[in-house]
Amino acid sequence: MKILRKIPFSNYFGKRNISAKAFIFRNQFEGFPKESDFQLTNEQLPSLKEGEFLAEAEYLSVDPYMRAYAPRVKTGKTFMGSQVAKILESKNPKFPAGRHIVGEFGWRTHTVSNGKPLSTGVPTAWLIPDIGDLPKSLALGVLGMPGNTALFGFLEICLPQPGETVLVTGAAGAVGSLVGQIAKIKGCKAIGVAGSDEKGKWLVNELGFDHFINYKSDDLRKKIKEYAPHGIDCYFDNVGGEISSTIMLYMNTFGRISVCGAISGYNETKPPKATLVQYPLTFNQLRMEGFIVHRWLDRWFEGIEQNKKWIEEGKLKYRESVTEGFENTFTAFVDMLRGGNVGKAIVKI
CATH class of the missing domain: 3.40.50.720 (NAD(P)-binding Rossmann-like Domain)
Structure with a gap:
């Protein structure tokens, strides 16, 4: 797989074009996923319209459900998945710049979104509530x-x-x-x-x-x-x-x-x-x-608050298996499917 050079995001604002890296789903899996089922690409993002925001991924999630749901993903599209991202620029007051979110944006580094829910009612993005000094990555695990x-x-x-x-x-x-x-x-x-x-x-x-x-x-x-x-x-x-x-x-x-x-x-x-x-x-x-x-979307933040309380009380412990580097997302995915992770498997961008 060809690895693309990482461009500092600060450079994007010096140009009109905004660049993002993404894993495109090339082939439906036959048995265990293969590296050739994906293509790592570089794409240009449009300028923001009213109601949109630009988010930069900090952590990606890899989960077992991705393998089960893969047949529902169209080839040629970014592969599915959640991410913790920081809003860099916004024209949407519901998603202000500087806040961290969980976005259903898939395996990509940058995303332009309007934040509107999917047709099923599932949010495409939600603001991470105040979790104190706990790592933001927990919004993909015990606090997500x-x-x-x-x-x-x-x-x-x-x-x-x-x-x-x-x-x-x-x-x-x-x-x-x-x-x-x-x-x-x-x-x-x-x-x-x-x-x-x-x-x-x-x-x-x-x-x-x-x-x-x-x-x-x-x-x-x-x-x-x-x-x-x-x-x-x-x-x-x-x-x-x-x-x-x-x-x-x-x-x-x-x-x-x-x-x-x-x-x-x-x-x-x-x-x-x-x-x-x-x-x-x-x-x-x-x-x-x-x-x-x-099923429990109407109680989503109730669940997060309860688990946070148990963590603070020392009753609930967690562990993260962290893979470094966006380009290693596929490796983290297959390692998780083989049972190589202990606790939550994530990728740190």
């Missing part, structure tokens, strides 16, 4: 979409009660690591499933999970029986597949399952097969519900 995914997706669907047992897959990721901690805050036992002993030590020793299961090396059934001898009450599912089918066999009557994702099958060329889940769903009278976090 992943944080609200964990908070609302777990509490509103699983309805955990003190003393219950909660199991989380993808437990060392941006969402799963928060779900387990929220379970502990609510007085539950938290069991995390992830793919390395290093991640397991982080979950147990630093985040306070009660137990960890390495799905690559442990006997899943044996470990569930050992760590949850009285069964599982709540399951937060990030992975799908055979692991999830197995976990459901050990759930208690009237257990609740919150389905956030199915990363185990995102890169498969053929639909993966797994044991039928209808048997445990029926016999144990389980409730299984999928969700998209934008």
Whole structure:
């Protein structure tokens, strides 16, 4: 991939033209994403019109959902994704110059936007509220979409009660690591499933999970029986597949399952097969519900404020896996898909 020379942004104001770098989605993925599926380009941006603003990216987010949603992205367009950006120039009073925003602008360094919501009602940009001395990058993690995914997706669907047992897959990721901690805050036992002993030590020793299961090396059934001898009450599912089918066999009557994702099958060329889940769903009278976090758009900042409060109280911890350099965004993306990140994966521009 050809790497373009980075031009100091201060130079842009000496010229009328505004330049931006962007990753263009060239080919729909076939199996695991390839570098050749993208093209790093340089493009000229138009001058601002009334109601528009110019934003410069400082951090980009890479997330599992991008792989699942990729078939919906048109080739020839900037690849999807959120970013923390600073407003450099504005002709829109709702987005004043100098403020930081989260923008749904994709993998690009600079964007001209009017800030209007999408047709679905999802905002294309929102102003980051006062988060004190906490890093702005957290607006892509615990104080943003992943944080609200964990908070609302777990509490509103699983309805955990003190003393219950909660199991989380993808437990060392941006969402799963928060779900387990929220379970502990609510007085539950938290069991995390992830793919390395290093991640397991982080979950147990630093985040306070009660137990960890390495799905690559442990006997899943044996470990569930050992760590949850009285069964599982709540399951937060990030992975799908055979692991999830197995976990459901050990759930208690009237257990609740919150389905956030199915990363185990995102890169498969053929639909993966797994044991039928209808048997445990029926016999144990389980409730299984999928969700998209934008269901709670009307409570978005409520979620951010709650997670911020827990951070300040020392009840909620976070970690970021940071990749330096815009040109390394694809590398960060595939590393995340392979499970190389611990906590939230981001790119620092």
